[in-house]
Amino acid sequence: MDQRHEIPIDDERYPQALRQIPDAPKVLYCLGDPAHLDPGLAVIGSRKATPYGLGATRLFAGWAASQRVTIISGAAIGCDQEAHRSALAVNGSTVAVMGCGADVDYPSGASDLLDRIRRVGAVVSEVPWGTRPQRWLFPRRNRLIAGLSSAVLVVEASLPSGTFNTADYALDYDRQVLAVPGSIFAPECRGSNRLLSQGATPISDVTELGLALGIGSIEQLVMTADPAAEDSEHPLLAALLSNPMRPDDAARELGLHIVEVSRLLGRYESAGVLGRYPDGRYGPCVTMRQAIQSLHDEQPTCESP
């Protein structure tokens, strides 16, 4: 079922948006249906994604895909793969742009995901079939991500970050650069926050994303945290939602006993309201309103970061 397509630049299937960029690839190698290569939303972010970054990716990529926007990304671990998965989860369209041959599985853990994308979306590359991944091909591939899209959304990036490379290309090609704000105390959001101060459009809910992309029918299919619900919860929750902290620090800041904090954290983590980051901090993750709702019903969700 190998739908291999070699698309030269003058072919009618060659994406229009890509043709316009300087130094456009002479040939595109595509595994899957080239029809998916219409201008889409590039969703990119850090490989070392936190539950916050993954949650935001899931929210925005999932919503955009449900609005029939093609999600473009690089299949890297972390935010990229989450973006592809979120699109597939709503039966949306997604394109993976590779820094190796389109038939090569890279990174190694992504084989299943890439196979799915090849079947229902498209995997493209400007280098021939079978080319192994090389370091220098990745910045080159980033220009394709920018070139194929009408807007680039950076979900979570630290400093330094490869996403800046893609964002630069986006500016060169006159594409919109969007970024999700993060906690000012969080090193993993420093890059995305820096993009905002350099002029990227802040995206903190789907309404704003819809406006930025010019998509009609703004329905809030996924909700953000309901302040009313939060107030009835322990101050610890509100504190951590705005500023992820480690248990020791949270206990000290709020003047609580460490055992009480531990138990609250366990409760919120089990309910999916808080996620535990790899560095030991607890902070927001996923669809919080849904989780807070179920916390009231005392029925933990099965959703988890």
Place this chain on the structure above:
Amino acid sequence: MTDRGTARVHTATVVGTHAVPVAVEVDVGPGLPSFIVVGLGDTAVLESRDRVRAAVRASGFAFPSARVVVNLAPAPLRKHGTGFDLPIAAAILAATRQVPPAAVEGHLVGELSLDGRVRAIPGVLAHALAARDASHTLVLAQESVRNALVVAGLDVCGMHDLSQLRDGVDRSSTVSGGPHRTALPEPGLEPDLSDIAGHAIAKRALEIAAAGAHNILFVGPPGSGKTMLASRLGPLLPPLSDTERLEVAVVHDVAGLDPMPALEGRRPYRAPHHSCSLSGLVGGGTPLRPGEISLAHTGVLFLDELPEFGPAALQALRQPLEDGYISLVRAEGRTRFPARFSLVASANPCPCGFHGDPTRLCECAAAQIRRYRTRIGGPLMDRIDMRLRVDRVDPELLVRSSNAEDSHAVRQRVLEARERARLDGRGASSALRGTDLLDACRLEPDTRDRLAAQARALHLSGRSVTRLLRVARTIADLEGADAVSTEVLYEAIGYRGSET
């Protein structure tokens, strides 16, 4: 003096942590002058011939110019060390009637200087136990008498030099042994928890680990305080029983370390560097010597930078963590060393060490981080019930005065928790398994449902749930609760680490 005769003197050789009885048999007879020692002695034993000859002469005795044959029986057992000098010399003197037979009665052990002085040897406690079991008086270097006296029911006689045998060693100088419990001070509780500022959750983890005998892994960047925390677990543990004190003292004594701290009831704290050899860690060599894990018996073994220890060492830890001893196999047989210790391990979160540190950026690729995390290996990680992140404390905090609890207060709670477990018919929670563990937790139906939901939500494997319940059972003991409640489960989840 005659130049014909036989004699026999009792002594022992240390195998593992036991002194196996050895009989030194001497036959002085006709033939060209020679001095032979048979019975599989090692190099040190064979060298005794020169020491014995010189010491005998220096003490004013005559060394027989006849054929002297010494047999160390049982012959097929390998003999080690310099402790045979004294019994061999004594046997020769008795065989040649230079000293009365009564002078060489008992269990003799000691090295001889060329001038006839009797010197101390390691393994005194093992010899003391062997002498006690054979109802012999222990005769050894004067400086070792104090340590030997801790063994109850033993008579000890100290010697300065070989010439004392002439008058039959003044047996009135024999002292009776027994553990002078009241004379030995209770060990202090240093280093103390109150020395550490911040780290509230790590201190709570130490309290739980001490109460339930759980192993802990601290994950954090360099300089975050993991070593300081590890060294403070030992003082939180209950006092050693008399049997345990002796057990630990024997192991240390056999290894050539001072047994006094153990006799005083101080639990050992061993912190080998990761470049330690495998046999240095688990024991080995010829003669068999205890490794760090045995030197840490009843105490704390701190393995800093656990992933750096190498797969062979990590594998070798599994048996002792499971069984509380290690079996070392040699050609001559299998020897068991005790090795029941609390493991505290530390690891960096990634190869560069700074993943998650707020002040420095981690330079590792995500794939590198994942590989590094799997180095410790599933089976060993499975025996570590508690894992938590330890980060550097804000320097500002260090300056503020802390009203942190001291180890004495924490230890009180630990002792009470252990007592409750004991009254409930349980040992340490870390040893509970399967249905015993579930029964011990006494989960209410809705707590059980909550646990199942947690396991789904947080993707907990069966093993993770087992570890979770063990820790929860200990926390419940600390609270004085019969049953493990949902609140306790919530606290226990915090110690599960990342699922790898």
